[in-house]
Amino acid sequence: MAATVVASGAGVAAAESNGGVRVMPLGDSITEGTQVPGGYRIGLWQRLVSGRYTVDFVGSQFNGPSSLGDHDHQGHPGWRIDQIDANVQGWLRTQNPRSVLLHIGTNDILQNYNVSGAPGRLSSLIDKITSTVPNADVFVATIIPLSNSGQENAARNFNAQIPGIVQGKVNSGKKVHLVDMHAALTTGDLIDGIHPTAGGYDKMAATWYRALQSVSGSIGEPGGGNPTPTPTPTPPTGTTSAIRGVGSNRCLDVANVSQTNGTQVQIWDCNGQTNQQWTSTAATELRVYGNKCLDVASAATADGSKVQIWDCNGQNNQKWRFNSDGSITAVGANKCLDAPNYSTANGVKLQIWSCNGGTNQRWTRV
Structure with a gap:
């Protein structure tokens, strides 16, 4: 069927990154950009750049033209909700997005795959996303129109359930947001009855952009990428205490x-x-045993660089800044002390990562 067509230039992600807020475009061929490689991601990227936002698209897939500055995404042509659900935890744990753009369900309709159960599958998928990356904002879109009248009727029935699903998640304290993508396009914006034209994809881009701008922190701040944590006075020289993770309730060890x-x-x-x-x-060191310092290995600055102890030497990779939001910044890298993937178990090894305000990056002295 048409939804399984793979756009030219598709491939495995090349992990492009400009160090900004991590956004995962997640879905099927409409996310991948079938018929117009890159799809809505082209217009969304251009709007983000024009708005002076620093954003890193993430995902295991890669495609699109040179006008798309970051080609990474998690769009899979022909995939249904259940297929995304079966793989999403691994993608999320690997990519650790700050925001997720979810447009899925079109192939459930096109394949006539237990259509009445599609809303329930979507609800379960959202739960899996929010449990895996609980501090991410998840933007859930209604699916765009379909030219076939019977399929469009099924799409409308599916879409009608989504506002209630999203509201239920919000009522449970989840960071989930509704995006009415169906209203943004008409069948006149479709190139093949399923996938948008370039103009239709751009309408999707504009809709995603407005949604992201409406949620503080989801794409950082203009001109600054991630919001820069506000420094707080460094604890008085000589202060000795444990440092406990807010998310894990366990100590730096x-x-x-x-x-x-x-x-x-x-x-x-x-x-x-x-x-x-x-x-x-x-x-501004953090010393343990009196002569060992908390140290970013090899003075690295990349996300995921390990944090260790080393003989104190006065270098910037051993300097740390306490911030008002509870984060602790590695001065040399300007990245935050981070428990990977929001893990809370004993023995989880710490790293530095782009500051995102998550509970896995917040600490308190005890």
């Missing part, structure tokens, strides 16, 4: 009370031992 250079720090149940006692210094 050196594994096995090791004093070996290069030992990666982790989170562990707070126990008051010396390997969990961190002293702030006038040089």
Whole structure:
């Protein structure tokens, strides 16, 4: 069927990144851009650039023209809701998006796949997304029109359930937002009765852009990418305490009370031992054992760089800034101390990551 056509230039993601807020375009061929490679992502990218937002599209797939500055996405031609659901946790854990743009359900209609159950499958998919990346904003779109009258009637019935699904998630405290994409296009905007023309994709881009702008933090701030955490006064020199993760309720810990250079720090149940006692210094270091410093390995600046202990040396990769939102910034990299993928288990090794305000990046002295 038409929805399974793969656009030219499609391929495996090349992990393009400009260090901005991570946004995952998620769905089927309409996300991938069948008929117009890159699809709505072209116009959305151009609007983000014009608006001076710094955004990193993420996903395991890659396609689109040179006018699309970041080709990564998670669009899969021909895929239904259940197929996205079966794979989404792995994608989310790998990509750790700050915002998710979800347009899915068209192939359930086109394949006449248990259409009456599609709203329930969508609800379950949203739950899986919000449980895997609980601090991400999830934008759920109604599906765009279809030219076939019978399929369009089924699409309308499916779409009619989505506002209630989204409201139920909101009532449960989830960061889920409704985007009325069906109203943004008409069948005149379709090139083949299913996929938009270039102009139709641009209407989708404009709709996504307005939705993202309406939710603070979902694409950062104009001119700055991620909102820059506001510094707070550094704890008084000589202050010694444990540092507990807000999301995990576990403490910054050196594994096995090791004093070996290069030992990666982790989170562990707070126990008051010396390997969990961190002293702030006038040089903005965080010292443990009196002579070892919290250190970004090899003075790296990339997302995912490991955090370890090392002999104190006064370099920028051993300087840390406490912020008003509870985050702790590695001064040399301007990235936040981070528990990967919002993990909360004992032994999770810590890293630096672009600051996003998540509970896995917030800490408190205890």
